[in-house]
Amino acid sequence: MSTESTLLARCDSKCELCSSTSDLAPFVVAPHTYITVDHATILCGTCRAQVESPESMDVNHWRCLNDSMWSQVPQVQVLAWRQLTNLSRQGETWANELLDMMYIEEETKNWAEIGMDEDEEKARDINGVVLQKGDDVTVTKDLPVKGSSTIIKQGTVVRNISLDADPRLISGKANGQSMYLIAEYCRKK
Numbered sequence: 390m391s392t393e394s395t396l397l398a399r400c401d402s403k404c405e406l407c408s409s410t411s412d413l414a415p416f417v418v419a420p421h422t423y424i425t426v427d428h429a430t431i432l433c434g435t436c437r438a439q440v441e442s443p444e445s446m447d448v449n450h451w452r453c454l455n456d457s458m459w460s461q462v463p464q465v466q467v468l469a470w471r472q473l474t475n476l477s478r479q480g481e482t483w484a485n486e487l488l489d490m491m492y493i494e495e496e497t498k499n500w501a502e503i504g505m506d507e508d509e510e511k512a513r514d515i516n517g518v519v520l521q522k523g524d525d526v527t528v529t530k531d532l533p534v535k536g537s538s539t540i541i542k543q544g545t546v547v548r549n550i551s552l553d554a555d556p557r558l559i560s561g562k563a564n565g566q567s568m569y570l571i572a573e574y575c576r577k578k
C-alpha cells in the first residue's frame with residue numbers, strides 16, 4: 390500500500406480533525422516535511438487552509454477538536470494541541486478548557502511546541518531535535534547517496550556533521566566518503 394492509502398485507511402477516508410470527507414489530502418505536520426505514516430495526517434480542504442493560516446480561523450469550525458483531540462494518532466494530537474493553543478491565545482476560553490483536559494504524552498507535546506516557535510528553519514533530526522555543526526548522527530534508514538550507486542546503510546554513524554543553507558540537509562563523512570544527508574533521516578547521537 391502506498392503511504393497515502395495507508396493514511397486513508399487509518400482515518401476511514403475522513404478528515405482526521407473534523408471528519409469531513411471533502412477534498413481530502415495528506416498534510417505533513419511541521420517541522421517534518423516528508424509525507425510518512427508517522428508524520429502526516431489526512432485533512433479536508435477547510436482544515437488544511439485554516440491550519441496553514443491560523444489568523445483566518447473560523448472559530449466555530451474548530452469545535453470539532455472536542456472529538457479529534459482524543460485521537461490516538463500523535464500527529465493529530467499535535468495539530469489539535471496547536472489549534473487549541475492558537476484559539477486560546479485569541480481569547481477562546483472553551484479552547485483553553487479543552488487544552489487543560491487534553492491528554493498528550495511529553496514527547497508529543499514537545500513536537501507540538503516546536504511548531505509554535507519561530508525556529509522552524511533549523512536542521513532537525515527524526516525526533517525534531519535541532520542539529521548543530523560538529524554533531525554525530527546515526528542514519529535511520531538505508532539511503533542512496535546522491536550521484537553514486539552507493540547505499541548508506543541504516544545505523545551508519547556520520548561524525549562531525551556540517552549544516553547546509555537548506556535546513557533539510559546536513560553533510561558529513563561516512564565510510565571515508567563525503568555526502569549530503571536528509572536531516573530528518575538521522576538521529577542525533
Ligand SMILES: [Zn+2]
Nearest residue numbers: 404407433436
Ligand atoms: Zn477537516
